[in-house]
Amino acid sequence: MIAYVELFSSSFKLALTLWPIISLVLTLPILAFIYHRNHVLSWGSMVTAYVSVLYGVGLLTFTQYPMPDDPTLYCFTHHKPPQLNIFAFIPQILYGGMNDILQLLLNVMFFLPMGFMLYRWAKWRWWIAIPFAFGCSVFIETTQLTGVWGLYPCAYRQFDVDDMLTNTLGGALGYGIGTIYTKFVPQRITATPGTVTQPGFIHRMVSLIIDYLFCFITYLVCSYGFIWAFFECARNNLDGTYSLGPLLVDLSITRKGAIGVAIVAFLIFEVWIPAAHRGRSLGAMYTHMTFETKERHGWTRVLFYVIRSIIMGALFVLAMIGNHWFWTVWLFLLVFYIFARKMPWDYVPGTVLPEPPTLHETVETSPVESTEE
Structure with missing residues (x-):
């Protein structure tokens, strides 16, 4: 046995x-x-x-x-x-x-x-x-x-x-x-209408994974397309270099091109689309959330996206190369959220807008003239 x-x-x-x-x-x-x-x-x-x-x-x-x-x-x-x-x-x-x-x-x-x-x-x-x-x-x-x-x-x-x-x-x-x-034991289904403005950690991560999936698919398609176009257009000089029109390049250009594609894909899906839709990326749109938890304008909104892009960009790069530090950064964000109940970039203060002036209308009453006949 x-x-x-x-x-x-x-x-x-x-x-x-x-x-x-x-x-x-x-x-x-x-x-x-x-x-x-x-x-x-x-x-x-x-x-x-x-x-x-x-x-x-x-x-x-x-x-x-x-x-x-x-x-x-x-x-x-x-x-x-x-x-x-x-x-x-x-x-x-x-x-x-x-x-x-x-x-x-x-x-x-x-x-x-x-x-x-x-x-x-x-x-x-x-x-x-x-x-x-x-x-x-x-x-x-x-x-x-x-x-x-x-x-x-x-x-x-x-x-x-x-x-x-x-x-x-x-x-x-x-x-x-x-x-x-x-x-x-009947089931109770709770549905919240509208966009969630204070999403939890799991909600954020599910949305982020959807965005990263779009980034990864775009990266694969465009980077392989770039490499294919390079070998179709470049002439092999048989000495480790390639002639691309008047330029003399080596194979490192394919690696640099792939890195450039990854950067552009991240900027599109994690910066440009959310910034144009009030903190709602494609993943956030699907899961009905926004990661802009406060109203920000001007330099505070720029600072918010800079901090978030640096951290999320590092996480994206580590995921792409399969580095073990990916799990370290992810665990740091999880522990940070457990204790702070927010993400690091959420500490960027919101913009306090001045209250619009109140209009007071003064109605002047004119005396009523009485006429005697």
């Missing part, structure tokens, strides 16, 4: 390590959508989103992983034919041992959370949720039967038609539990 488990050791460790990390990354689009819909995000919604993704990734991962570390050795020594006898689990319940019964119960329990979430959070009707659970089980079993659709040389897990029945039963039971639970 130990020797059999050791065949899966490396891939199991990899799956176990990447599981929460991948789930966290995949949760970000859901958080962005919640901000877009409700303008705010509660801790309950955030935990719910992460748990849902964690379950979904775990469902897909641990029904396929771990894979044997040595495919040739495993496929040579093991053969798992598909189990196509429907309702074969009934004799297992009647005459099988405790292990068979526990396996059936685990197949049911594995899909209980799916049914619960499809009712409680997705608000799906039962005629959509239950077939969806069945479809997920069919996909999982078919993936096992085909060795991850041909990526693996053999079926390292057994295809069992009864698993689809027990999984679907689990999804249906979970849907029923979600229905009963919601009757006693």
Whole structure:
């Protein structure tokens, strides 16, 4: 038994390590959508989103992983034919041992959370949720039967038609539990109209990640386009230099051009667009927030954007080059916000506008002249 488990050791460790990390990354689009819909995000919604993704990734991962570390050795020594006898689990319940019964119960329990979430959070009707659970089980079993659709040389897990029945039963039971639970614990959705002017740290980070995604896509497209145009237009002198019209350059120009593209992309998405829209970048527009928490004009607004651009620009550069100092700067901002409840650039004072003069109208009354006839 130990020797059999050791065949899966490396891939199991990899799956176990990447599981929460991948789930966290995949949760970000859901958080962005919640901000877009409700303008705010509660801790309950955030935990719910992460748990849902964690379950979904775990469902897909641990029904396929771990894979044997040595495919040739495993496929040579093991053969798992598909189990196509429907309702074969009934004799297992009647005459099988405790292990068979526990396996059936685990197949049911594995899909209980799916049914619960499809009712409680997705608000799906039962005629959509239950077939969806069945479809997920069919996909999982078919993936096992085909060795991850041909990526693996053999079926390292057994295809069992009864698993689809027990999984679907689990999804249906979970849907029923979600229905009963919601009757006693109704959901409360809080939506805040308008633009959030005092966003929290997570709201800021979700918006920032959206902006960085735009920056990164622009950087990739434009930098590769620049490099392609350079090699199309420049003539190789075969001595490490290139002739570009009257100019004599080397390959360092491609690196400088890529850096220039990154700088321009950052200035567009993190400086120009927010400054033109009162602190609302593309990410901030989607999540309905502004990072200009005060009314600023003149030199105070310039100073605000200078400080923010330096810090966010450093964070962007560190993220682009994959430097470990990225996490140090990010952790500093997190700790700073926890204690100060604001970001460093928010300390730039707002502009105090003079109050407009009050107009007092003086109404002069003229004496009424009476005439006697």
